[in-house]
Amino acid sequence: MQPIRVMIVEDDPMVMEINAEFVSKLSGFELAGKAFNGKEAISLLKDIRPDLVLLDYFLPDTNGLSLLQEIRTNNYPMDVILLTANRDPEHIREIFRAGVVDYIVKPFRFDRFQTALEQYRYTLRKFKENRPLDQADLDAIKGIRPYQSEVLVEELLPKGLNDRTLQQILQFLAGQEIPLSSEEVATGTGLARVTVRRYLEYLEKKGDIVMDVQYGSVGRPINKYRL
Structure with missing residues (x-):
């Protein structure tokens, strides 16, 4: 784009x-x-x-x-x-x-x-994808999520995770065009890298985001994440 x-x-x-x-x-x-x-x-x-x-x-x-x-x-x-x-x-x-x-x-x-x-x-x-938008697309565009009480959301999350940080990371990833590493997400959100890694691993296990493993010419492979 x-x-x-x-x-x-x-x-x-x-x-x-x-x-x-x-x-x-x-x-x-x-x-x-x-x-x-x-x-x-x-x-x-x-x-x-x-x-x-x-x-x-x-x-x-x-x-x-x-x-x-x-x-x-x-x-x-x-x-x-x-x-x-x-x-x-x-x-x-x-x-x-x-x-x-x-x-x-x-x-x-x-x-x-x-x-x-x-x-x-x-x-x-989303508008340039040239396909019909469904309700989920429109809700994402407007930043609307199905209503859930904040207490219920916190109870459903693993211990140590909170919904506000989760949504901050998801919203940041929504604005990215390429997969990002946990370090890049941490830099973009201002959160600690260890914290970001926990949320990314949780979101990837849930299927809310996708993890791409990228191999360089040397060194360990890098896990990168996208919606």
């Missing part, structure tokens, strides 16, 4: 650079353009046609909702994630009605940013 082209709309230069750096840390994404106000944004998105727009709400000449509505009115083929300090419930409701794939409240950490973009990549890959 070609790199996902990202455009950032943000009026604060420092925040712009942080977000651009976050994009650069993620494989499979490339920064296609930057805009510091609404006028620049409309001109640039017409020209570069990004796949994804990371949009602030508070802009010097407009706001994110108005810009989002203009994108939708003109049927520009791109998706939008709001990265903003705006917490007004009525504004947020209107923004979701206008069509965004995610809404991230500032200030945010890199792991939340990473989750949003990896979930978007997973969604895009």
Whole structure:
């Protein structure tokens, strides 16, 4: 799959650079353009046609909702994630009605940013498979799991494992295009390698993920995991 082209709309230069750096840390994404106000944004998105727009709400000449509505009115083929300090419930409701794939409240950490973009990549890959999507596919795209009480889930897991960490690892793997080793998963999730290995072994035994054994020219074979 070609790199996902990202455009950032943000009026604060420092925040712009942080977000651009976050994009650069993620494989499979490339920064296609930057805009510091609404006028620049409309001109640039017409020209570069990004796949994804990371949009602030508070802009010097407009706001994110108005810009989002203009994108939708003109049927520009791109998706939008709001990265903003705006917490007004009525504004947020209107923004979701206008069509965004995610809404991230500032200030945010890199792991939340990473989750949003990896979930978007997973969604895009599903859409490009060119096959009918079933309910399980749609639930995975929306991050919906069948309801189970948290207590019941914890009881069903082996001792020492918890559902939150399990879902963190699964969500990370969902955004990957190639099998990864336990060390690579640990690096990507920020978890300890020993911890990650236990969860990967459990998920592989359950059949939730697949283990590929890869042999190099020298040394021991490496176990790599994928959904």
